Amino acid sequence: MKNIIHYSWYTIHLQMSLKHLLPIVLVLLLSCHRNKKPTVPATTKVEVLRMDSIFFNTPTKDFQRLKASYPLFFPETTTDAQWIEKQNDTLERELFAETAKAIGDFSEQKQQIERICDYVKYYFPHFTPPKVVTLISDVDYPSRVIYADSLLLIGVDNYLGAKHRFYVDLDGYIAQELDLKYLPTDVALAFAQAIIPPPRNATFLDTMLYEGKVLYLAQRFLPTTPQRDLLKYSQEKYQWAEANEAQIWRYFVENQLLYSTDRKVLNRFIDLAPFSKFYLELDSESPGGIGRYIGLTIIEQYMEKQPENIPLRDLLAISNDELFKKANYKPKK
Numbered sequence: 385m386k387n388i389i390h391y392s393w394y395t396i397h398l399q400m401s402l403k404h405l406l407p408i409v410l411v412l413l414l415s416c417h418r419n420k421k422p423t424v425p426a427t428t429k430v431e432v433l434r435m436d437s438i439f440f441n442t443p444t445k446d447f448q449r450l451k452a453s454y455p456l457f458f459p460e461t462t463t464d465a466q467w468i469e470k471q472n473d474t475l476e477r478e479l480f481a482e483t484a485k486a487i488g489d490f491s492e493q494k495q496q497i498e499r500i501c502d503y504v505k506y507y508f509p510h511f512t513p514p515k516v517v518t519l520i521s522d523v524d525y526p527s528r529v530i531y532a533d534s535l536l537l538i539g540v541d542n543y544l545g546a547k548h549r550f551y552v553d554l555d556g557y558i559a560q561e562l563d564l565k566y567l568p569t570d571v572a573l574a575f576a577q578a579i580i581p582p583p584r585n586a587t588f589l590d591t592m593l594y595e596g597k598v599l600y601l602a603q604r605f606l607p608t609t610p611q612r613d614l615l616k617y618s619q620e621k622y623q624w625a626e627a628n629e630a631q632i633w634r635y636f637v638e639n640q641l642l643y644s645t646d647r648k649v650l651n652r653f654i655d656l657a658p659f660s661k662f663y664l665e666l667d668s669e670s671p672g673g674i675g676r677y678i679g680l681t682i683i684e685q686y687m688e689k690q691p692e693n694i695p696l697r698d699l700l701a702i703s704n705d706e707l708f709k710k711a712n713y714k715p716k717k
Contacts, residue, residue: 421607428501432494432516436540439520440480444468479550480520483541486564490518490540496568497536503605504575507696523550525562531574543567557658557672561616568606569614576601580700588649588675589642593704595654596679600687603680604696611680621671629681630715632674635662650675678715686711 435457442450447468451458458467470476487493494516501513514536521528521539528542543564544550551559576598583590599614606614612622625632636642641649652661657672671677686707687699699707 422506424502424506426499426502428498428505428513430494430498430501430513430516430536432490432518434490434518436480436483436518436520440471440477442471444471447471476520476522479522479541482544482548482550483520486544487518487540493564493567497571500568500572500575500605503607507601507604508579523554523562525554525558528562529567529570529574531571531578536571536574538567538571555658558656560618561656565613566616569602569609569616572602572605572609572614573598575605583704585645587643587645588636588653589708590704591650591654592675592679593682593707594679595673595676596681596683597699599676599680600683600699601696615671615673615677615680617671617677624669625671625674625677626716628670629678630717632678633713633715636678681715682708682711682713685713 435454438450438454439457447464451464451467497516498513501511505511505513512534514531514534516536516538518538518540520541523541524539525542528539530537541550542562543566545563546556546559546561548559548562551562554562579601580594580597583594586594602614603609603611612619615622617625636653641653651657653675654673659667659672660670660674661667662670683699687694689710689712690698702710
């Protein structure tokens with residue numbers, strides 16, 4: 385992909401719209417009660433703007449009209465000549481064609497997003513479903529879904545399947561996440577990350593609990609999605625995590641990692657990686673980001689000890705110290 389002109393639609397939007405972000409805290413003012421399997425009617429309809437198709441299917445002679453119609457996506461930092469070059473680049477057009485083949489008319493994904501929004505609104509009634517914009521991002525996989533203010537930006541070229549030739553230069557553990565089945569997961573996680581503020585001056589335990597809260601909310605927004613898909617673990621890696629939960633926790637405690645603020649610890653146990661780094665022979669058998677799995681299990685144990693009708697906002701308001709104490713976490717043996 386080295387010859388592709390890299391103009392990230394995501395970066396463009398964020399540069400222009402972050403100052404317009406509504407305080408996410410407003411979403412938390414009212415939230416419905418927790419219910420493991422609530423009956424949520426399918427009522428949400430979202431508007432979808434297929435900016436990928438619009439951009440590549442607009443003749444060059446009509447570029448100025450296109451730019452005038454969608455100024456948000458054409459900042460002055462990029463010249464018209466550069467946009468037109470991108471529009472006519474052979475590799476860019478091939479990427480667009482492969483993406484169109486993979487996602488079709490986007491109708492199935494639209495329904496999935498609408499269903500996620502139903503659940504978000506159930507738990508957070510002030511939530512307003514965003515307008516969905518599909519884009520070609522030049523495989524900008526770290527930012528494949530961005531929820532910003534009233535827009536949900538989706539780089540649809542990041543969902544062609546792990547073995548697609550456009551991903552041949554990516555590491556396998558990265559490519560395996562670039563599958564269409566994970567698009568709903570990425571959307572649910574984006575909503576959850578917008579609702580839950582990340583911790584400041586965080587310890588390893590703080591970060592695990594934050595990641596656990598995000599995953600727990602995403603699980604509520606996607607109640608029929610297997611937990612391994614939320615974590616993006618293979619069946620084998622997920623089974624390994626379940627079977628070794630007690631040993632993982634013991635390792636964290638015995639090596640005094642819980643209250644560490646060393647960024648290297650997050651790299652070993654939180655960040656996207658082919659495996660977690662215990663520096664043991666079994667490392668290659670483990671899934672990457674095992675701290676996220678532990679964080680989720682702690683949150684689940686905490687919530688299991690709470691009244692059934694506890695609002696989800698209570699989970700977001702409680703301090704990590706109090707949450708961890710009340711969870712009385714006991715790893716499965």
